[in-house]
Amino acid sequence: MAADFRIRTMAWAPLLLLSCLQSVSAFYIPGWSIKSYSDGEPIPLFVNKVYSDNTQLQYAYSELPFVCAPSGRQRPGTGLISGSNVALNLGEVLRGDRIMVSDYELEMGKDEEVHYLCAHQVDRAGLERAKEVVKDGYVAEWIVDNLPGATSFVTVDKSRKYYAAGFKLGYEEASMVTGQPRYFLNNHVTIAIRWHRAPGRDGRHGKKVIVGFEVYAKSIEAGNRAAGGVPIDLAHPPGFELTMAHNITNTTLARELDASYVLGEYDDGAENATLTIPYTYSVYFIEEPKIEWANRWDLYFVNQDDSNKIHWLGIINSIVISGLLTAVVAVILARTIHGDIKGYKEGLEEGKLRSITGVKRTSKGLRSPKKSFEKDCLLAQPDALDGTPTTLPDDEDDEQLPEEITGWKLVHGDVFRSPAHGHLLAPLIGSGMQLVFMATGLIILSCFGILNPSFRGGFISVGFALYILAGSFSGYYSARVYRTFGGTNWRTNAIVSATLIPGLLFATIFLLNLFVWAQASSTAIPLGTLIALIALWLLTQLPLVYLGSWYGFTKSGAYTHPIKANAIPRQIPPQSWYARNAQAALLAGLVPFAIVFVELMFVFRSLWQDKSGYYYMFGFLAVIGAILILVVMETTVIAVYIQLCNENYNWWWQSFLLGASPALWIFAYSIYYFLHHLHIDGALSTALFFSYSFLACGTLGVALGTVGFLTAYAFVGRIYGAVKVD
Structure with missing residues (x-):
C-alpha cells in the first residue's frame, strides 16, 4: 500500500530541488500564492494521518479499519477523485504524511x-x-x-x-x-x-x-x-x-x-x-x-507567545555567558599570549633566546648554520599518517632550552605533528563541513520565510537537497586535511567521507524501519523512498564528494604550517585529572550546554509534542545557535590553550571532542526529558525516540566538533606563526 504513494524525487540533486517545491502554493510568502474561493465553489478536504504524544507510531487516517472507506467518486469542480492519494514530496513521506482526498x-x-x-x-x-x-x-x-x-x-x-x-x-x-x-x-x-x-x-x-x-x-x-x-x-x-x-x-x-x-x-x-x-x-x-x-498561521503559535519571556531570559543568559568567555579569550589572546610573544622576541633580539626555526645558541657558542640547516631538514621529515615519527639521533650540541621558554612554547616542535588515526579524523571534518553548510542554509531560508509550516515537508526536503549539494565541500575539506596529515590514498578517503555519516544514518533507520513496517505504521519509510534515498546517496552525493576530494587533494594540496614537526616526539608530562581528554571534553561541554539549556525544553516540546511548533522558534533558535557556535569556539580556544600550557601537544582530536561534547550533554537531557515529560509507551516507540535522539545528537556533535577543530587549528597556527622568526 505504501509503495503506491507517488514521490517527487529523482536521483539527481537539481531535480530533487524541484521536487521539494511541490507546487507554487506550497510556499507561504505573505501576499503570494493565495487561493481565493467564490461562493458555492467546492473546497477539497484531505485526510492525512493520526498521531499521539504517547507513541512514536503514526498511521494513515484512511487505512484505519473503523473509518469510512473512500467512495471513489469524482469531486466536481476540483478535478479530484475521492480516495486518490496526493503526490508527496520527500519531506512529507519521511515525516509520515499520507494525504488522501476525502468524501x-x-x-x-x-x-x-x-x-x-x-x-x-x-x-x-x-x-x-x-x-x-x-x-x-x-x-x-x-x-x-x-x-x-x-x-x-x-x-x-x-x-x-x-x-x-x-x-x-x-x-x-x-x-x-x-x-x-x-x-x-x-x-x-x-x-x-x-x-x-x-x-x-x-x-x-x-x-x-x-x-x-x-x-x-x-x-x-x-x-x-x-x-x-x-x-x-x-x-x-x-x-x-x-x-x-x-x-x-x-x-x-x-x-x-x-x-x-x-x-x-x-x-x-x-x-x-x-x-x-x-x-x-x-x-x-x-x-x-x-x-x-x-x-x-499566527493562531497556531499564540500559546507559545506566552513563553516569550523565558525565551528572552535564555538569550540573555547566553549572552552573559558568551560575554564572560569572550573576556577570558581576550585576556588570553591580547595579554597572556601577546606578552609571551613579545617577551620571546625581545629576548631573541638581546641574544638570550633562539628562533624556533633559526640558529641555536649553546654553551659552545652558535651552532654552525650549515649544520643547523642540515639537521632541521632531517627533523622536518613528515610524519606517517598514523602519527609514528621518524626517529633521528639528537646532536650532541643540543641542550636543554633556556628557562625563558616555558608553557606552550615548549611544544613548538611537536604541535603540528600529525595525529594518530588521522585517516578517521579527516572524514569527520569533511562530514562536519557538510552538516554546517546544510544547517546554515536551512536557517537562512527559514529566516526569509521560505521554510514555514505552509511548506509541508519543506524543511526536510530542502535539508536533504542542501546536504547532497554540500558533498563537494565535504570532499574538499576532508581531502585537504587528509593530505595535511600525510595521507596518500585520497580515493579511499573520499569514499569514507561519503559513506561514514550517511551510512550510519541509513543503517540505523533501515533497521528501525523493519520493526515499524511490521506495525503497518505510516512512520515506516516506503520501499520506493528508500531506493530513491540510496540513489541520491550513491549517484549524486558520492560523485560530488569524489570530485571535491580530487580538487582538494590534487589542486589545493595540504595546509601549510609555520613550523615543521620534529622527528622525535617530546614526552608529555603527567596531566591533571581535569586536563585529561575525557574529563576536559565533558567539562568544556557544560559551558555550551548551559547556553542552550533553557531553550532545550521548548525544542523538545516542539519536536515531540507540538509537532509543528518548531517553525515558531526559528528566530530564537537562530540567535541561540549563533551564540552556541561562538561559545564552542571560545571554549575550544581556552581548553586548547590550557592543554598546550600543560605541554600536551595532542590537540587535534581533543579539539574535535571539545567542540562535540555539548551533544553528549544534550543526549543526557533527552533521557531526562523522556523520563519526566513524555508519556511514551511501548518498546518500539521508546527505541524510536532514543534512536532519533542519538542520530540527532550525533550529527550535531560532528558539526560542532568540526567548528571546534577549525577554531583550534586557526588558533594554534596563529600563535605559533607569530613566534616564528625567519
Whole structure:
C-alpha cells in the first residue's frame, strides 16, 4: 500500500530541488500564492494521518479499519477523485504524511447543519483497534487549503484564542459502577471554516480566502436517528461506546445499570459479531474580519507567545555567558599570549633566546648554520599518517632550552605533528563541513520565510537537497586535511567521507524501519523512498564528494604550517585529572550546554509534542545557535590553550571532542526529558525516540566538533606563526 504513494524525487540533486517545491502554493510568502474561493465553489478536504504524544507510531487516517472507506467518486469542480492519494514530496513521506482526498463535501459559504457520511461496520479486530487508538490518545490531522484542522482554546488569562493542531478520535472514561474504562468514539465532527475577504481584485469580485480551519469532534450514539441516518439530538446526545453490547436496541436500562456494558448477556462473544458506526458531520462558514490571510498561521503559535519571556531570559543568559568567555579569550589572546610573544622576541633580539626555526645558541657558542640547516631538514621529515615519527639521533650540541621558554612554547616542535588515526579524523571534518553548510542554509531560508509550516515537508526536503549539494565541500575539506596529515590514498578517503555519516544514518533507520513496517505504521519509510534515498546517496552525493576530494587533494594540496614537526616526539608530562581528554571534553561541554539549556525544553516540546511548533522558534533558535557556535569556539580556544600550557601537544582530536561534547550533554537531557515529560509507551516507540535522539545528537556533535577543530587549528597556527622568526 505504501509503495503506491507517488514521490517527487529523482536521483539527481537539481531535480530533487524541484521536487521539494511541490507546487507554487506550497510556499507561504505573505501576499503570494493565495487561493481565493467564490461562493458555492467546492473546497477539497484531505485526510492525512493520526498521531499521539504517547507513541512514536503514526498511521494513515484512511487505512484505519473503523473509518469510512473512500467512495471513489469524482469531486466536481476540483478535478479530484475521492480516495486518490496526493503526490508527496520527500519531506512529507519521511515525516509520515499520507494525504488522501476525502468524501467530505464543503462549498464556500454553504452551511450544513448535519450531513450523513456513511455507516461503517467493524468486526471484533476493528473494534479492538479503535479502542487502542482511543486509549493511546491519537489525534487526526485533516487539511483544508493547506491548513491543518485544529481545535481552538483560549489562553490561561482568557484574553486570546489559539489553535492546537488535530482533533481527538475519541475519549475514555471510567464506569461509575465497575470502575472499568469505557471507550467512546467521536463519530461526528463540526467543521468551522473561517473566511476573510480576498485581497486585491479577487476581493472586489466577492471572493474569499480561508483563514481558519477548526474541527470539533463529538461522540453520538447509533440510535435515536432520523431518516437518512442523521442524529436527532446534536446538543447533548449519549456517546457512542466501543462495545458490541452497545448494539442492543433498548439502551435505557443499560445506561441505568451501567454495568450491563460488561455483562456477557448483552454480548454473546460471537466471533462474527459486528458493530455499525454511523458517521456524520456539520459545516459552518464564519467570517473573520480581524485575521488576514498572511497572518492565518499566527493562531497556531499564540500559546507559545506566552513563553516569550523565558525565551528572552535564555538569550540573555547566553549572552552573559558568551560575554564572560569572550573576556577570558581576550585576556588570553591580547595579554597572556601577546606578552609571551613579545617577551620571546625581545629576548631573541638581546641574544638570550633562539628562533624556533633559526640558529641555536649553546654553551659552545652558535651552532654552525650549515649544520643547523642540515639537521632541521632531517627533523622536518613528515610524519606517517598514523602519527609514528621518524626517529633521528639528537646532536650532541643540543641542550636543554633556556628557562625563558616555558608553557606552550615548549611544544613548538611537536604541535603540528600529525595525529594518530588521522585517516578517521579527516572524514569527520569533511562530514562536519557538510552538516554546517546544510544547517546554515536551512536557517537562512527559514529566516526569509521560505521554510514555514505552509511548506509541508519543506524543511526536510530542502535539508536533504542542501546536504547532497554540500558533498563537494565535504570532499574538499576532508581531502585537504587528509593530505595535511600525510595521507596518500585520497580515493579511499573520499569514499569514507561519503559513506561514514550517511551510512550510519541509513543503517540505523533501515533497521528501525523493519520493526515499524511490521506495525503497518505510516512512520515506516516506503520501499520506493528508500531506493530513491540510496540513489541520491550513491549517484549524486558520492560523485560530488569524489570530485571535491580530487580538487582538494590534487589542486589545493595540504595546509601549510609555520613550523615543521620534529622527528622525535617530546614526552608529555603527567596531566591533571581535569586536563585529561575525557574529563576536559565533558567539562568544556557544560559551558555550551548551559547556553542552550533553557531553550532545550521548548525544542523538545516542539519536536515531540507540538509537532509543528518548531517553525515558531526559528528566530530564537537562530540567535541561540549563533551564540552556541561562538561559545564552542571560545571554549575550544581556552581548553586548547590550557592543554598546550600543560605541554600536551595532542590537540587535534581533543579539539574535535571539545567542540562535540555539548551533544553528549544534550543526549543526557533527552533521557531526562523522556523520563519526566513524555508519556511514551511501548518498546518500539521508546527505541524510536532514543534512536532519533542519538542520530540527532550525533550529527550535531560532528558539526560542532568540526567548528571546534577549525577554531583550534586557526588558533594554534596563529600563535605559533607569530613566534616564528625567519
